[in-house]
């Protein structure tokens with residue numbers, strides 16, 4: 001029997017995904033096949049006539065079935081790019097989003113003016129895959145001692161794996177616990193992308209998002225529970241003039257900015273993402 005070739009299997013998969021209402025059928029089909037064939041997506045195009053082995057077709061079929069059930073591509077291939085770095089992901093962690101890159105960039109920008117040669121202590125609350133803290137430590141010109149906190153043991157396993165992948169095992173201390181409780185020292189920078197979806201909106205989420213851990217999404221009645229708790233404790237854990245930075249959900253930036261102001265933070269700044277949505281709130285401790 002003639003073996004299926006790259007172009008033919010991609011076309012068939014796109015038709016199938018269209019029937020299942022998958023949002024980006026071509027992109028998803030290509031990302032998954034590129035991983036199986038261990039080549040870039042661009043290379044698929046110069047290998048359109050390459051025949052697939054039975055084993056490759058079988059593995060691809062399993063991926064197609066999973067994607068048709070609404071499992072996000074990142075979980076299927078076990079990877080997601082963030083700040084041009086590769087992160088391993090599984091169902092224990094939120095898939096790092098492009099919006100969150102604005103938080104990392106905002107902190108890196110503020111650190112440009114930070115004086116002194118001592119390594120900076122930087123803490124990420126609700127670290128998940130470790131995407132934020134790993135990117136900060138990896139990409140900053142400053143030496144950093146990272147701390148990543150999460151309440152999920154399984155998420156911390158993924159974060160540790162990612163730190164190893166980027167040769168940062170010695171630079172980031174991952175701690176299991178509730179918000180700022182595991183932080184006994186004063187830190188220079190506190191960042192967080194906490195769960196921020198209002199409980200009533202969880203049911204309405206896209207089916208892909210609902211495959212992500214509920215503990216990474218649900219921010220309580222108005223979505224602001226975690227911001228209140230973190231901002232309440234932060235002045236005691238941040239050193240004077242230390243930087244705080246949050247990612248926020250749509251429509252939450254002004255509320256979070258007010259919470260920071262009430263807690264005595266200054267130089268409050270709101271940064272919008274590429275869709276002009278207010279995404280990041282930064283401030284400075286007294």
Ligand SMILES: C[S@@+](CC[C@H](N)C(=O)[O-])C[C@H]1O[C@@H](n2cnc3c(N)ncnc32)[C@H](O)[C@@H]1O
Nearest residue numbers: 096126127128150151152178179193194195216
């Ligand atoms: C929105 S996800 C962010 C993950 C990652 N920082 C990112 O930006 O991709 C929120 C994370 O907070 C963690 N989390 C939820 N409640 C927590 C708590 N009380 N203390 C510490 N972490 C918590 C969740 O397990 C999840 O990993």
